[in-house]
Amino acid sequence: MTAGTSQRPVVRRLNFVDAFLWAFRLVVVAVVVWGTVGTLRLGRYTGEQWVDFVVFGLAQGGIYALIALGYTMVYGILRMINFAHGEVFMSGAYTAYFVAAPLAASGFLNRHPILSLLLLVVVAAAVSLGVAVLVERVAYRPLRRAPRLVPLITAIGASFFLQYAFRGLYGSGFKAYPEFELFKGEWQFLGVGILRTQAVVLVSAAALMFALYQFVMRTKVGKAMRAVSEDKDAAALMGINVDRIIVLTFAIGGAAAGAAGILYALVFKQVHFFMGFVPGIKAFTAAVLGGIGNIPGAMLGGLFLGVVESVGPALFLDGLGIPAPYQLKDVIAFTMLVMVLIFRPQGILGERLAAKRA
């Protein structure tokens, strides 16, 4: 991407682009700083509220991180964005609703909350796993050697298909997830009240991520996965069944997304056929933020994005006197996405992504 120094016009035009990008950076930084100072001077929020924001952000970030794992693992192996991953996330949670509703109606849900939660997670993970594997089989595997644009387009198609398939199957309305009595109210932790759902979500997300990380780092299959993402051909020569590993990657990523779907339903208490789109994009942002292809990076990116998104509207925008800053929550997330892609496509922890990929 370096310009020939002998050709003056090229250099000048590049400078103009650079100047534009610098201006873009400066404007964003100025908005953030100005807004933060303004908000803090206004003092509209108490310390407790800030803690609430951060905890909520962490819980949401945990969900993003779980979804992001699927993006990052698939990208690590196939170098493609599984655009349909958000729908994989949706499919599990949406299907598990039909288990949760009868459980709640029969009272089992509140008699054995932990057991039911586990059951729901297992159901959601299984469905998402199935959908992810199906998508891989139908939409991606036949195109593994096609030009790069082709699988991306099928991914978009698959994503659409899944959304409207589930809309057709389960209906287009919002479905209210039953609530767990056990998770209502707050727990006191270090003198701060934390909503129980958020604590549960945070702990479960952390546990799942830990388990996954251990799986990838410690087991033989995990080693094979890392080998395939390092070099497919060499891995095949070492006797690794690359196709199987790819399916397995989709399966694991899908299961993680399904579990994340249940956690999402705990926090937001409803499911919908379109619920996968925005979390999907945000989880992708998280994956890029942490360095795509990098598993700890995805976790870190998810938590970071969750916190920024939760704290951001109040911290950056309220001080600017913008009405209803919470509406612009997604703008903050998308701006982060765009800025990461433009300025640091290798992400925070990324090192693998060479310039040619970005």
Next chain:
Amino acid sequence: MWRVGLVFGAVACFLSLVGLVEALHARWVVDGWVSAGQALLLGVFLASGWVAARRSRGGLASRLGAGFVGGATPGFCVGFLVWLRSQVDLRSMFINASPVLFQLLSGGRPVHVAWIGAVGVGGLLGLVGASGAALPTRVVGPVLVGLGAGVSLGLFQDLVVLILQPEGLAPIRDWLFVAGGGPTAQGAAVVSVVSAAVAAVRPVLRARPTPVLRLPRRAQRVLWGLVGVALLAALPLAGGPFVAQVLVIVGLYTLMGQGLNLEVGLAGLLDLGFVAFFAIGAYTVGLLTSVGEHGIAHWSFWAAVPVAVVVSLIAGVILGIPVLGIRGDYLAIATLGFGEIVRLLVLSDALRPWLGGSQGVLAIPKPVLAGFELSGPQHLYYLTVVASAVVAYVAWRLQDSRLGRAWIAIREDEDVAEALGINLVSVKLLAYGLGAAFAGVGGAIFAVMVGSVFPHSFQLLISIQVLALIIVGGMGSIPGVIVGSAVLIGLPELLREFGEFRFLVYGAALVAMMLLRPEGLLPAAVQRRELHALEEEKEAAVVAPEAAPEGGC
């Protein structure tokens, strides 16, 4: 063949549960005999038998056997679904598992009879499919065309009835259709047979030169052009306001498609935020011409359009600058991000005083041309056609220009293009800018068509639809864009009552297109050659070691 059958069985059950079968059941293909929903299921059985027969190796008997099993298995699956429904309450989970659907699936018979019946019907159709696979294409092709024509007559019956509305055509109408119902048996049969015959005869006629009608190439072209123009001018008059409205929408998508085609098809820059420019064009016209509270200038439409085009062009360049260095999938996501940012900003309360928030800009007057108000869709249709023609001409001239070739070069390989002295910055920015300008024209017409603009009209869905239509039409091909928008936008608009399933079909069409015909319906020559060269190579590689299969049936 079991596996093929099970896959198709899953497809049949899915189509039933997703509601498509029931929705199509509302249309008769042959009044009182077969509905479109039934035709769909029967088609699945047929296809299953066909595929199973194609997959099996061996003589005719074993192929037919495979076809039977291949057809009977999905029949069994459908029967299983019927049985399952008699055991558990499917409706509590699947909203479309309605009594009507199961009445249709079971044919109103008791569960076990229906199950056996489904297996039998499936097996028979599987046999038919298998014999289809055994016959040469010369025979099967016209038969398929005939079946397709018959089904289309049923699906588009409203449109056909509408066109046959005039008094003089009433006898034909009454002969083709049952009053207030679907096609009559004789109507469907004649349409199918005639279409099949035409399809069968066409290649024969093609092969033989017809000296009587030999005109010079140029005159032929002019003649066809005149016919095309006459058809375009007559269409809305024949079809009435509804058809005109559909055509306007097709025209708008063509405009956007031409724009995105410059970016994706020629320059290879996958832009998923394209709807933003459509929105910018619409909002510019809205703000400049509106007589409502958000109007700022009360200009006429004709003065506002050039401004809208320029504003969209500038917006395209401005959003293009930051993403200059990004390629491939990352570019797609980054532009998607931009598109969403624009939509969310417009929707937000922060900009409500200027852009009207979620209510948008209202009271946009219709354009007035020489004292004559272009009010209804029939008038706007001509505006759209003219705009599309202008844009298509510009796109066509751009394609073979120096700039167009530079775009193709960067699509093929950016680094090589840069090494050849192409200025990536300006070439890419021109792609973004011109593409955006085209979309701006579309947005301007959209604003006057609807009479108001609000953020809800500018969802990501539109970007995806535009992308889908260029891909289905054939990337980088200008006629492809028109065909794509006619197929993907026009057909669903005509089949409004199945609107729910439109995006389902889109998604499936995108995937299927990429798997089966990645170059699109009407591909640009380069793409076709490229993809086919690849295929031929592959086929050569596959066929050569195996030695040619024994005989062609």
